[in-house]
Amino acid sequence: MGYSCPKYFYRRFKKYYGVPPKSKLVELRIDKFHEIIRDNPQVSCFEIGFELGIGDENDLNKYINRHTDQPPTEWKNGW
Numbered sequence: 001m002g003y004s005c006p007k008y009f010y011r012r013f014k015k016y017y018g019v020p021p022k023s024k025l026v027e028l029r030i031d032k033f034h035e036i037i038r039d040n041p042q043v044s045c046f047e048i049g050f051e052l053g054i055g056d057e058n059d060l061n062k063y064i065n066r067h068t069d070q071p072p073t074e075w076k077n078g079w
Contacts, residue, residue, distance in 0.1 A: 009021075029054075029063070032052055033048060033064060045057040045072055046060075
């Protein structure tokens, strides 16, 4: 994008998408998480975390639980 000022980028991003960049990133990661487990429920949490750019299984569990109020295993069992 070429924005040298983070505040300017933030304002432009929020104006365009209606949400802050961090919220959009969370939304995209959760959508990708659902897509991965829907397409391949047998994939490991480690692989999902790697795909989403989240450190390890423990971090993925915390991240998904924090943003969806359900652990990844419940989502995987639901598909």
